[in-house]
Amino acid sequence: MASNGHASVLNRDAFRQAVVNTLERRLFYVPSFKIYGGVAGLYDYGPPGCAVKSNVLAFWRQHFVLEENMLEVDCPCVTAEIVLKASGHVDKFTDLMVKDEKTGTCYRADHLLKDFCKEKLEKDANITADKAAELKHILAVLDDLSAEELGGKIKEYGIVAPDTKNPLSDPYPFNLMFQTSIGPSGLSPGFMRPETAQGIFVNFKDLYYYNGNKLPFAAAQIGQAFRNEISPRQGLLRVREFTLAEIEHFVDPDDKSHPKFSEVSSLEFLMFPREIQVSGQPAKVIRLGEAVSKGIVNNETLGFFIGRVYLFLVSLGIDKDRLRFRQHLANEMAHYAADCWDAEIECSYGWIECVGIADRSAYDLRAHTDKSGVALVAHEKFSEPREVEKLVIAPVKKELGLAFKGDQRMVCEALEVMSENEALEMKANLESKGEVEFRVCTLEKDVTIKKNMVTISKEKKKEHQRVFTPSVIEPSFGIGRIIYCLYEHSFYTRPSKTGDEQLNVFRFPPLVAPIKCTVFPLVQNQEYEEVAKDIAQRLTAAGISYKIDMTGTSIGKRYARTDELGVPFAITVDSTSSVTIRERDSKVQIRVGVQEVASVVKEVTEGHSTWNDMLSKYHTPAAVDEE
Amino acid sequence: MASNGHASVLNRDAFRQAVVNTLERRLFYVPSFKIYGGVAGLYDYGPPGCAVKSNVLAFWRQHFVLEENMLEVDCPCVTAEIVLKASGHVDKFTDLMVKDEKTGTCYRADHLLKDFCKEKLEKDANITADKAAELKHILAVLDDLSAEELGGKIKEYGIVAPDTKNPLSDPYPFNLMFQTSIGPSGLSPGFMRPETAQGIFVNFKDLYYYNGNKLPFAAAQIGQAFRNEISPRQGLLRVREFTLAEIEHFVDPDDKSHPKFSEVSSLEFLMFPREIQVSGQPAKVIRLGEAVSKGIVNNETLGFFIGRVYLFLVSLGIDKDRLRFRQHLANEMAHYAADCWDAEIECSYGWIECVGIADRSAYDLRAHTDKSGVALVAHEKFSEPREVEKLVIAPVKKELGLAFKGDQRMVCEALEVMSENEALEMKANLESKGEVEFRVCTLEKDVTIKKNMVTISKEKKKEHQRVFTPSVIEPSFGIGRIIYCLYEHSFYTRPSKTGDEQLNVFRFPPLVAPIKCTVFPLVQNQEYEEVAKDIAQRLTAAGISYKIDMTGTSIGKRYARTDELGVPFAITVDSTSSVTIRERDSKVQIRVGVQEVASVVKEVTEGHSTWNDMLSKYHTPAAVDEE
16 A cells, blocks of 8 residues: 555545544544543543444354354453563563653654654665665564664664654663552562463463363453553554453364364455565465365464454454455564464554464473473373373482582583483493483583483383463454544445535444444424333343433434444435335435334344345335435 | 241351352352362352352342443453552552461451450350340441450450460451552562552543543442452352452432432332431332432432342342342441441351442542542533623732742642632631731741732633543452352252151252253153253253253253252153143243243243243143153
């Protein structure tokens, strides 16, 4: 999209402005604490936005939790420091920041460099081919630059603070977690969780037990997460507090097949595997079954979730032509990850990561096992005991004591934790040379190990079970980002009847629509208003949300108001026995009896019938949209 | 309950222990970060607890938001300091704390004094009648004691730190909000919100506009709230993070009638008005309509919400005999409140405040108007202009300037803000005496005002509208507390078939039950398992949560497991054409065709039919519970 040049940038900005204006004016969202000037990166969802969010979450629960029998949990946002020490967030959840050296205003170092490169490339007509290539390279590797490299480039290009033109400090890491203190003593640091996943990992042992000590199973959590962004941008896309919906699917690392993969294997959609990205080609449509069988997607379980995520997003109303699954490049993935795919949705800001689907292997459970000392493992009971060869390292404590005195314990422990390869190499060396130099990290020195100090052997043992750390496959959904992209994909304008203005419409599917229908008496009279109230009561009883509009405004204006909220059906009371139902996008109407109207709307909004079914049942060609 | 003496205290503790053991063992909840030793006052909801919570919240939305067409909003937890300055939380949301002078351990001062008094009263057989009366008096006025009074009593009684017996510091206020910092500069303090209400108040202007500038209307919010308790106690009842569901109903202060009050006016339940509490009598059953008409409850809107809260709690399964509505005593209420009632539920910890229903008058909107300068007001347009008599105070600036020089402005402003009574008194005095002494607070002195310096008159004016600050009636629900009380009210034990053990049962109504049904093949064989899977699929399609148990465990044990989770219906597959459905509490079974079973369970769990309807339709007396 960026390559379409200047004109399309303008169109894109104008389109975004039209969407955002409508969203703010109709209270889909507003800046939080607006009457006090707001706070960057914090937003309130007003009534329609809140309803859309609650519909999206309810569908997420139905589509994932209920459909897959997942174990849903609900953990606090306030999190003890030790949990986030173990997960690595305390040490590594940082962005590089630079400060305006005079005013102290903070900026993300990578954002400034990115803006500089982009602007130069877009606006500097005299740029040399070499320079352009250099800047493009920087944009490509931006995420990989160290603090020193970023600082070097900022100096080299003479980048200064955008608002004041003051010089900038060197980049330094800023931890993105909101910190607080638990209890009155000030001695227990806590953080607002940066993700919901850790709450599931620390409960693995109990959840595994709850699941009858069986794998695979998935746990899920919906909740708030927090990121103290240095300089929030892009409206709802980069905020300081957001709702995450995360799944942790625990699976045997030796068997990542999925019994229901066949249900999604014939889906075809835009995929953007690593090789295609590197070769410079665009994303292409691939059949999911083929992607897994060819090894493009690492395993069936990962593939299954990619398919389910695709179905989820498309059901919400995301345009499948602006949705792609992009595989992480090797340098993007954590060292422990087996494979990662992001569901990216294209909107006016470009391609936005909205769902991450990662095979994180055993990393998280191992990290918490190490820190807590509680074994977060699974057991596979063998139907018959199996004979296995096991390496046994037996330090001879007496000899070690004589040789190393006070260091004996450290040497002993170092011997015991040798890897299988190290131990076998030592065994060979001891047998051939009689002694060997051995590094003891905890002593920070080498010691000489002699043959009489340790026995290393392979023994055959009968085992009744296999004990292992499960792999975890994690689909993680940024709900606010999905909703924002959905707003852009659902928005369109059409001329009013008189043609003198453009009217805004959100084409939300009934599943997502904040309000399922509106009820209008055609004219202000008591009879029609009674009928409208009667219908309203029936709708409430059926659990269908509605808005009733008794104002004397013209019916066309009332339709326009309701279209702008994305309400799919408008019920107009124009008689006491039957009413019209008008569908938002086609503007076609059907005529239905007052007794039936609530159940017709319920059937269509809950997906038991389609609008077309209702059309063939009720449509009279005479019925026209009276806008 | 406390008056039942020592034996009942034991029973109460044993009962609570039985409930809590079951809840923790079945993962309704567990201490957060358990593998790291946990953190006081933070709990995770495991799968059944999370499902119960999500059912309670879904019902809350249906019962309040949808049924009353409320405007639901969703605001962040991270809150700017200025919002909570305006609301008073930064200055006043504190508890009095004492510190162990040697170890620094913190305690709530009132808790220590309360524990001391209670223990003395319960265990000291030699206590004099005078002393007992004194201690009882302290317990009664505990919430009103100042820091000095609390400190005095702690010294007088020689109360020391409970664990170490060390001396304690004087009490001092500790703010209960979790503090943090927004953005990287460290210059923008923020807090984790202590309630969700403020998010609604600051949005009043937009919400009023969204509602077509009409009163009354209600806004609602469900979300996390935070309280950095000094020393959390009582399990799920006093925690550091909890879910609140709050309603702010905005209403014209001159008309607090409610159009739907008649729908709840004939309800009768336990009420505990101020006068009855003061007279020492117990709570008594009062008809709601009578409570409002007699002025016991201040107004119809407050009464309407009391009735709706009653219906909500009873529908969840709260025992109506252990539910009472207690009016706040005069000294409990904030000075601005018109009337407050708490829905209190009796559990093993005593009577617990679970819902507060307060008429907070115009306090909150005024506070934010003052702080932000944005007028949070409503307008009543008159159909015809009305003639009103208005007091006009017109200072004569020239004369004031001659008399007071540089103080002229201060005097002028002081005259303009006089109340109507003050002004009329001044007018009378000026007319009779020609001059009057007048206090100017901003100058901290009296000045002499003469007749020529100010004109005070009553003028008739035509007004087209009335501008006023709405009153707010606030029902505020502590969801975790309601759920905990519900657990206690739903729990019972019954002997196993063999009579050798007591089995635990939660008698949750289907609305609340974490899982609606279980599916058991009677014996392990492939045919039955296929049928079980087929039924499971039909249940998923119908949106009914279930648990499938294919283990070969005895059917009695499987029933017991499911009863302990409060699952209302168990489907046992004992043929390929029809199956049995067993109701949890009666243990009665019906036989239903495989095709029908999902819709039968759906009908009963969604309340479209009762179990009795199904009994008369399907029950064959031959069917027995095979436990």
